[in-house]
Amino acid sequence: MRSHLLKFAYKVIYDMKENINKIFAPNLICVCIDTVENGDYIGKFWHQYDDKPRSFRNMTELLRNMEALYDEWDFPQKSTILRSFNNKRGDAGLRQGRRDAEYNARRIENKHGEKGTFVIYVKYRQNATWQGEMLWLEGNLKISFRSVLELLKLIDSTFEIGNAETTLAHG
Numbered sequence: 001m002r003s004h005l006l007k008f009a010y011k012v013i014y015d016m017k018e019n020i021n022k023i024f025a026p027n028l029i030c031v032c033i034d035t036v037e038n039g040d041y042i043g044k045f046w047h048q049y050d051d052k053p054r055s056f057r058n059m060t061e062l063l064r065n066m067e068a069l070y071d072e073w074d075f076p077q078k079s080t081i082l083r084s085f086n087n088k089r090g091d092a093g094l095r096q097g098r099r100d101a102e103y104n105a106r107r108i109e110n111k112h113g114e115k116g117t118f119v120i121y122v123k124y125r126q127n128a129t130w131q132g133e134m135l136w137l138e139g140n141l142k143i144s145f146r147s148v149l150e151l152l153k154l155i156d157s158t159f160e161i162g163n164a165e166t167t168l169a170h171g
Helices: 002-011 016-022 059-073 096-100 148-170
Strands: 029-037 040-047 050-056 116-124 131-136 141-145
Touching (some): 029 059, 040 059, 059 116, 116 148, 131 148
Antiparallel strands (some): 029 040, 040 050, 116 131
16 A cells, blocks of 8 residues: 555656745645644644634644635635524624635745645635645645545544655665
8 A cells, every 4th residue: 555655746746936936825824733633633723814823622622723714715716515404604794704814925935834834725615625735845745635534534644654764765
């Protein structure tokens, strides 16, 4: 499995500096993983509307924070909206968070996690999940994902590739 994954990874290697400069989207998020504890990832993430990083203690917290940002920005828009009998959230002002903040793509440049760095571009939120692209900076890899589960598996696989490369280099 690992050798197949390594062969696949080497087939889709890109020059990351060119890719990061060509990417322009209002919802790019740079995820920096600093620690791996009990199979979960701890780190921080940046987006283009704030200079301060947001921390996460596990992947569930990261995904919830990202989803909240997409809702706040209203981009990408959901294709499925949760319904309730008591709608406390008004849609007026939903887009205000993005309108009030100044967009600056340089806010996510030169950010690096101790264990891994990923730039995530969610193009669509359809079928109650995400579709988009993930850039793994350390591995110079750009790959598309069709769901949040696939995104998580891709992030996990980058650590497997990194461990395999370390083993090959030292073994």
